[in-house]
Amino acid sequence: MSPSSGQSWNARAQRLGLVRFGPKDAEKPGVVVPPVDGDAALGPLRPGSILLDVSSLIGDCGEAFFTPDIVARLRQALSAGPSGLPEIALEGVRFGPPVPRPSKLVAIGLNYRAHAVEMGSKIPSDPMLFMKATTAISGVTDVLELPPNSSEVDYEVELALVIAQKTPRGGVSPAEASEYIAGYTICNDYSERDWQKNRHGQFVKGKSADGFAPLGPVLVPADRLDPKDLRLWLTVNGEPRQDGRTSDLIFDVPKLVSAISGYMTLLPGDVITTGTPSGVGMGRTPPTYLKAGDVVEYGIEGIGVGRQVVAESEG
Numbered sequence: 001m002s003p004s005s006g007q008s009w010n011a012r013a014q015r016l017g018l019v020r021f022g023p024k025d026a027e028k029p030g031v032v033v034p035p036v037d038g039d040a041a042l043g044p045l046r047p048g049s050i051l052l053d054v055s056s057l058i059g060d061c062g063e064a065f066f067t068p069d070i071v072a073r074l075r076q077a078l079s080a081g082p083s084g085l086p087e088i089a090l091e092g093v094r095f096g097p098p099v100p101r102p103s104k105l106v107a108i109g110l111n112y113r114a115h116a117v118e119m120g121s122k123i124p125s126d127p128m129l130f131m132k133a134t135t136a137i138s139g140v141t142d143v144l145e146l147p148p149n150s151s152e153v154d155y156e157v158e159l160a161l162v163i164a165q166k167t168p169r170g171g172v173s174p175a176e177a178s179e180y181i182a183g184y185t186i187c188n189d190y191s192e193r194d195w196q197k198n199r200h201g202q203f204v205k206g207k208s209a210d211g212f213a214p215l216g217p218v219l220v221p222a223d224r225l226d227p228k229d230l231r232l233w234l235t236v237n238g239e240p241r242q243d244g245r246t247s248d249l250i251f252d253v254p255k256l257v258s259a260i261s262g263y264m265t266l267l268p269g270d271v272i273t274t275g276t277p278s279g280v281g282m283g284r285t286p287p288t289y290l291k292a293g294d295v296v297e298y299g300i301e302g303i304g305v306g307r308q309v310v311a312e313s314e315g
């Protein structure tokens with residue numbers, strides 16, 4: 001596991017990403033240590049990266065995990081080398097959600113200008129909030145089972161952020177927001193559009209089915225990623241569907257953290273998904289929804305990629 005010539009472990013450790021790996025409901029905390037060179041747009045999990053089991057150093061990624069100094073502790077522990085930590089072969093490993101079960105998952109609707117246009121909606125003057133059940137959380141390579149009796153399951157690739165520390169009552173200012181962000185990951189905000197639109201206007205009904213909030217594969221520490229202008233993309237069966245940039249956000253990350261924290265206390269590990277760019281299935285003519293056998297692939301610059309096969313419900 002010695003780094004190649006010219007690549008110090010300290011330099012690699014500064015670029016680490018946080019993961020949870022292993023079988024569903026039995027994941028362990030890990031770090032992905034990328035090479036100093038290589039394509040940074042691929043995120044920490046790229047050719048030449050090493051996966052280390054850090055369960056002997058830290059507990060699972062619950063509230064206590066997302067303390068402001070956790071990344072610093074891990075970087076220090078790895079600064080001189082892998083320190084005898086078990087290396088896990090990357091081939092075939094499953095990456096679970098980097099956050100196991102946050103106290104809440106807050107989502108934002110119509111937060112990209114182009115998406116608002118394709119939906120025929122006015123540009124919001126205040127962030128449009130809704131909640132997704134935390135039981136919807138899964139990994140970004142897990143099979144997406146269509147909910148029983150569903151007919152209009154759609155996709156929405158989104159940048160997601162994870163909260164680092166409890167916000168004060170009354171919220172934080174946009175200028176203070178960065179102090180409360182642990183890092184960034186990917187969410188695919190799957191939606192059952194018929195349930196979302198026609199079940200008495202309750203978005204949460206169409207947003208909360210099991211598997212409708214895959215997160216991952218990596219949580220990139222906040223100091224390693226600037227969220228202002230990242231490319232997001234999504235394909236279905238290799239066909240490009242979504243391709244946008246976070247520079248098209250109506251409410252950027254600091255404004256979202258500030259606004260949401262003004263309505264509710266945010267706790268360490270809470271997830272905020274920031275909205276989706278244009279190209280969703282509901283916005284196509286005619287609308288095009290997912291079916292069993294489809295392959296959905298998606299990614300965000302600097303974070304990584306997800307790939308999910310769509311299947312009929314088994315229950």
